[in-house]
Amino acid sequence: xxxxxxxxxxxxxxxxxxxxxxxxxxxxxxxxxxxxxxxxxxxxxxxxxxxxxxxxxxxxxxxxxxxxxxxxxxxxxxxxxxxxxxxxxxxxxxxxxxxxxxxxxxxxxxxxxxxxxxxxxxxxxxxxxxxxxxxxxxxxxxxxxxxxxxxxxxxxxxxxxxxxxxxxxxxxxxxxxxxxxxxxxxxxxxxxxxxxxxxxxxxxxxxxxxxxxxxxxxxxxxxxxxxxxxxxxxxxxxxxxxxxxxxxxxxxxxxxxxxxxxxxxxxxxxxxxxxxxxxxxxxxxxxxxxxxxxxxxxxxxxxxxxxxxxxxxxxxxxxxxxxxxxxxxxxxxxxxxxxxxxxxxxxxxxxxxxxxxxxxxxxxxxx
Numbered sequence: 499x500x501x502x503x504x505x506x507x508x509x510x511x512x513x514x515x516x517x518x519x520x521x522x523x524x525x526x527x528x529x530x531x532x533x534x535x536x537x538x539x540x541x542x543x544x545x546x547x548x549x550x551x552x553x554x555x556x557x558x559x560x561x562x563x564x565x566x567x568x569x570x571x572x573x574x575x576x577x578x579x580x581x582x583x584x585x586x587x588x589x590x591x592x593x594x595x596x597x598x599x600x601x602x603x604x605x606x607x608x609x610x611x612x613x614x615x616x617x618x619x620x621x622x623x624x625x626x627x628x629x630x631x632x633x634x635x636x637x638x639x640x641x642x643x644x645x646x647x648x649x650x651x652x653x654x655x656x657x658x659x660x661x662x663x664x665x666x667x668x669x670x671x672x673x674x675x676x677x678x679x680x681x682x683x684x685x686x687x688x689x690x691x692x693x694x695x696x697x698x699x700x701x702x703x704x705x706x707x708x709x710x711x712x713x714x715x716x717x718x719x720x721x722x723x724x725x726x727x728x729x730x731x732x733x734x735x736x737x738x739x740x741x742x743x744x745x746x747x748x749x750x751x752x753x754x755x756x757x758x759x760x761x762x763x764x765x766x767x768x769x770x771x772x773x774x775x776x777x778x779x780x781x782x783x784x785x786x787x788x789x790x791x792x793x794x795x796x797x798x799x800x801x802x803x804x805x806x807x808x809x810x811x812x813x814x815x816x817x818x819x820x821x822x823x824x825x826x827x828x829x830x831x832x833x834x835x836x837x838x839x840x841x842x843x844x845x846x847x848x849x850x851x852x853x854x855x856x857x858x859x860x861x862x863x864x865x
Contacts, residue, residue, distance in 0.1 A: 508860040510623075511666030512649045515858050519668065524852030525844070527669040528751060532713070532840050534665070535676045536706035539833075542663045542677045543698045546684050552660065556688040559658050562640040563689045565615040568594035572603055573620035574628060576671030576746065577644075577678055581620050582739030583832040584682030590828065591690045597739070600628040601865070611639060618642040618685065622667065622674040624650025627865045644681045646674050660685065668856040670747045672840060679739070679833050697827040701834070704824045708834060712821065713841045720845035722803065722819040727775035728755040731839060732764045732793065736832030737781040744779065744839025752846040753853040756839075761789050769796065776802035779839060783808060783823070783831040794818070807838050 509515070522530070546552055563569050569588055571581035581597040588595035598607075600619070611617070617639055621629045624647040633641065633655045645653050646662035653659060660681055664673035680698070687694035723729060729748060733741035741758035748756035759768060764778075772778070778797050782790025787808060794804045803817045812820035821838050823831075847853070 509666075510668060510858060510860060511647065513666065515666065515668065519856075520858065522856060524669060524751065524855050525847045527856045528672070528840075528844055528847065528852065529713075531667055531669055531672045532844065533709065535673055536702070536709060538664050538673045539676055539680055539705060540702050542680055543702060545661075545663060546681070547695060547698075555658055555660055556685065559616065559618070559642045559660075559685060560688045560691075562642070562658070563593075563616040567613050567615035567639070568596055569686075569689065570596055570598050570603075570614045570617045571620060571682060572598045572600050572617055572629075572632065573678075574600045574626060576675040576743055577620035577622060579739040579743035579746070580675050580678035580832075581618075581682055583679040583736040583829045584618075584686040586735045586739075586829045586832075587683060587686040588689060591692070593690065595686070600626070600632060604628050604632055608635075614639045616640050616642060616689075618644060618682075619652065619656070620644045620678055620682070621650075621652055622646045622662065622664075622671060622678070623860060624648075624652035625860055626652075630655070631865075642685070644678055644685070646678070668858055669854065670750050670843070671743070672747075675743050675836065676833055679736075683829060697830060701826050701830050704826070705834065708824060709837055712837045713844065715821075716841040716845035719805065719819060719821070719838070719842050720849065722805065723777045723842060725775075726777040726803070728757065729777045729779065729842075730764065730768060731756065731758045731779040731781075732761055732790070733758070733781035733783075733835065734761045734786045734789070735784050736829035737783050737835050740832045740836040741779075741781060743836050747836075747839055747843045748846070750854050751843050751852055752850065754846060761786065761793055765793060769793070769800075772797050772800040772802040774801045774803075776800075777805065778802060779805040779807065779842075781807045781831070781835045782810075783835060784828055805838065805842075807835055 643656035731741040745756040
């Protein structure tokens with residue numbers, strides 16, 4: 499009976515977790531998986547650099563994307579967030595490209611599915627109902643797949659496939675977000691015939707050190723944000739994807755209300771209700787960093803508090819908590835910036851408890 503029960507379990511990643519992991523709390527799982535990110539990112543970069551089959555897959559996807567029409571990155575949740583790193587890079591170099599929510603695309607965009615030069619689906623599980631449905635029905639344009647589960651339905655159905663190589667993930671999407679964003683950057687770079695190895699090496703060189711430093715200061719970060727009515731995370735470009743991911747991490751793990759905005763979207767709306775109960779995490783990174791600094795100053799003038807994430811050294815103040823990040827080439831800031839809300843989340847759940855228990859098995863995949 500026990501043997502039959504084990505066979506019926508749909509373990510995430512296809513393997514039963516160790517007893518230590520099965521006994522771990524949500525808070526412990528979050529820290530374990532956050533700290534695995536540098537190693538998993540390094541493994542992905544090395545594999546994409548050296549594996550002949552992956553190089554061939556990248557070349558095929560590059561050739562498909564040369565046709566007229568935009569290149570679409572289609573996902574949900576963390577995969578959707580990660581896709582901005584790829585679509586923004588293509589946009590910056592003149593290739594029309596967009597990040598699209600898979601559920602919206604499935605139900606509202608069928609008449610224009612054939613307009614894309616290449617549609618790349620992104621999924622951690624490879625079992626989400628919307629992604630499976632898209633692979634079953636989207637036959638009017640070439641389709642690629644970036645997926646963390648090589649035993650999944652999506653992986654079996656797709657012809658052009660790139661692995662995420664993050665390993666099983668049992669809490670919030672940390673490793674899978676990071677590696678999916680990196681795979682999106684590498685795919686977009688290949689589409690553009692851009693060399694990516696030196697940029698990736700720069701990120702690998704500094705990533706682990708940044709994670710350790712930011713996580714070591716998480717208690718002070720949480721104390722600065724404590725008492726806020728809500729937390730809003732503001733980013734632009736690839737940093738917008740990181741902002742959405744950061745807000746998801748805070749909400750899923752702690753239950754605290756957090757929301758993400760583009761810089762312009764925040765300026766022309768939520769900025770109007772900033773007061774002493776408000777904390778904004780502002781990513782002042784990349785080519786639009788000056789606008790991030792300007793927005794942070796405005797929030798402070800209105801009485802709000804700001805966690806300012808930038809590559810500049812700023813002095814802390816009563817309503818300003820600066821976090822320094824080492825500079826990375828665009829659009830890799832979409833990967834490093836999410837470390838700040840991850841660290842904040844860990845400190846929050848260490849203090850108040852984790853709302854989301856670890857998930858070791860796939861549940862029902864339905865729309």
